[in-house]
Amino acid sequence: MEDSVDETESVKRYNQYKLDFRRQQLQDFFLQHKDQEWFRSKYHPDDITARKTESLAALKTRLGVFLFLLDNNWLENMSLDMEHAPAIIKLLDAGTHRLLPHCCWHLAKGILGNEVLTLSLQRKRKRSVSADSGEGSASDSDSSHSDGEKEEDEEKEEEEEDREDGTSDRERRKERGKEREEAPAKPRPLHLTTSLFIRSIPPEVSKEEITALCRRYPGFLRVALSDPQPERRFFRRCWVTFDRSVNIKETCWNLQNIRLRDCELAPVVNRDLCRRVRTVNGLTHHKPVVRNDIRLSARLVHSLDQKGELWVGQVRSTDSMETNPVLKNITDYLIEEVSAEEEELTGASGGGDSGDAKDPASSSEVTVETDEKLLKVLDRLLLYLRLVHSVDYYNFCEYPAEDEMPHRCGLIHVRGPLPVAKITAAEVSEHQKMCEERLAPLLSPSETLSEEDAARLGKKEPEQEVEKFLSANTQELSKDKWLCPLSGKKFKAPEFVRKHILNKHGDKVSAVRQEVVFFNNFLLDAKRPALPENKPLPPPAQATPPGMPGFPGQSPQQQSLLGYPPGVRPPMPGGGPPYPPNQFGGGRGNYDNFRGHLGGGGGGGGGGGFPGKQRNSRGVRGDPRSIIEYRDLDAPDDLDFF
Template sequence: MADRNSDSKSSLPKAYDVEAREREERKRKRRDGEEGREDFDSFPVMMSFKAFLETQDDSITDEEALAKYGEYKLEFRRQKINEFFVSHKTQEWFRLKYQPQELQKATKKAQKAIRRRCEIFQELSDKGFLEGVSCDDGKEMEIIKLLDSVVILLEGGNYEDIKNLDLEQNNNDAVKHKSSSIFIKNLHPSITRDDLHGIVSKYPGFLRLAISEADAKIGFSRRCWVSFQRNAKIREICFALNNVQLKGLELQAVVNKDLSRRTRTTEDKVNLQKVLETDFNTALAIIKFQDEKHGVWVEEAPEPVKPAEGDATPEVKVEKVAPAVRANPLMSEVEKSKDNIADLKSALDKLVLYLRVVHSIDFYGQKDYSGEDEMPNRCGLIHVRPSTCADYDEAEVCKFLNSRVPLYSTFTTNKIQMDEAEAKKLGLKDEDFEIEKFISANSQELAKDKWLCTLC
């Protein structure tokens, strides 16, 4: 009988064999590094209005049903947000994304990096490095050399290194500004940057570590890129990392491939007069917005002068003044160069290169590469115009222009902030009130002005 049951069970299709499916799922989770992850999708699903009505009394009116369903949706969202917070509040990615101090630190770091890139762009422009560089596929070598020059200066190189750039290109392993890298597809949410850095920084030639934002679709894991000097023994390092476990989890590292092409062409419609004119104005708008957002041309206000130690001279007070804002010299330069199509293209090219170098925005690719300074390839990719263009009717051109509006609008808008009244309904707490509540709950008055901390 036992044998018959065993045979019967083994002949079950996998779809109906629950135990077999559970075993396969456990194997998959171990293989993909997902074991132990919390599944946000397992939270309850919001009821439809029809399903909600089935839970109510038959005598309920339409107005009452709508009002109660609105209250239900609000409470459901509040609970969902709270469950999300409780599930992830201790994870590093959550703190980096939502903790105010961490956000402020990241913002300052980004602003400093962008200002440094702007200084380099201005310097290269003043030295004539932009001369003869146009954003079309016939100037691939010139574009790559410009981007490589930016990278050399970003990484502490000098103009002597830039002069040697052509010679180094012939010996790929000797190129100073290039790196080799390792890619980790799924970093478990419990593993922090410091955890990983402590491992990878021990290998010879380590340069930097880049970690993406958490991806909810794969259990809030993150992707990682570990960069090493070009001459590092990258395959040996990768093999060694795959024999390391962090918090009982494998890293599953692979050697990252070099970029096959640094320049990619976009649609030929971008060569049309109407599109060029539109792109010029769009690029101007993006630069103005991004410059202001990151304070690129804002001069820092003077700090109050403090007296030297032991100096009896009273402190000189400096009144707070609004920081001065300089004009971006590129703006006035290109405004003068848009009267004919040749000058228009040249002016647009400078705007496109400024966006790519300073703000890490690939204009023709509609891509934002912010954070690329930690990635293996700084100034790696750029999209350019093709050298040819077919004929298109006005309707096709308008359709093309309209299709790009939503893509470019992401570079000229800030994230929408939730209304404070709605945020309070969804669980926003008052900081001062919460602190006072915590103190009251965890202290005991022994006498006048004498308190005991019950936590201690």
């Protein structure tokens, strides 16, 4: 800037420079990623609508699963405690079964162990029995010729056994057919899957491309992609799910050398979840903690139901607090009851707030108090969050895109055993505070920029962008001759070109308006993806203390690997005492000439001058730093290179 600019004006100009740089950075990022699938699914208006419709449909399906389990008493005696881990796993598997298409054919007692959902699955095999013929042949209509030969051999053996036992051939055959009809078909555990994991998927590769590639292999079910990672050039992780019956290792081998858009997939087999039920602090059994968890989980259910548009229009009120069965009469369990009057009359009331860590009462030990009724209410809320909204409350997180993952109801965190050691009121207060802080991102709505901030960062107006588009496509060739580049037609005046574009190229004008909405959606997102910020440079290495030779940044332990104390040279090969460093001004160990220092006197060995003579100006200036020497630490003990 010119010299006449004062400090205030310079700061103002610098702030404007940073704002312009930020605007350009946002525009460049948008242009770089606007054609990629992950970016369009988040901000493009058409993709947002399709994604919202799909997510709401999946959410309502999960709600139907929860209501089915609730109506069939699956949640009646369910407790989110580690002691009930087998029952919790069966509940999660039942929810996964209900998410499958035609799941009613696969809910069987052999898998889930619940009589309410037990369905007799019988495949009646039609067998033709000939009473007149001496040789009866029972076979399925779809059996092959080889299977028929095997059955004939088996029947011959059975006939010989019948003759020995004295049982008639007709009676024996009727008994076998009756047993086969009554025996139910063994259902397959369709909630179990197998999957492949791909570590790095380029951002330009779409989900449809991966699906089309993997669908060629038998047993393919679905593909799940994670959110892009800015620190890894927006690459994504991928899980490809297959049916449990396939040979997953063979499929993995077939995909090893396949390239997708010049990128090797390099899949690996994804292992099953080792511990589906995991524990948290046993302090969660304590009654005040349970009541606080009920309050937070009820808020979370209410917020997520409104976001997902659940329980809307089912009764007169649109408030989910009055329609969701898990929130029915929830306020009865949120109000705390105390004996304040009795404590006041008996003189047992204490002063101070027990939640304050500085208060002596906060350090007093308290007894863990449990309330089974409150725990039952809390567990109903937590199971609703887990099965419907994929929120693991005790882990303070949401499992995104769980319906596309290999395990649709995989992990859940439950209460651990009661604490053995004594707890204090301060620990209880600290735990409650931690829960609120970690649940805050789930409770807070999606953040958007204010209109003022959006305007500062370059929010676009649709009509202004349309005018720019019309002006850019109205070119003057000569006097009274104007060109429309979109069609190549010529007109006598610019207003005719404008009218032509609006009438004949309305799709392109609509695309401009849609592009503006696309960019504004990206701009208004307060948590929009961005390039990772440059990390600050590491702090400079600590300078070597005076008299400590060695490489820069080298520790004293490394400097004394030869067995000699720091600052002492090893003895000469022919014997003699070890020489201290820099005893002579010259020598091969001095590198001042290479470093541009002022040297004195020419002379041997590296331009070092006479013994004891000052070789540079550092001693004159009073610089306390000593000259750094470099030695080969790998040299043998009996050889001195310096």
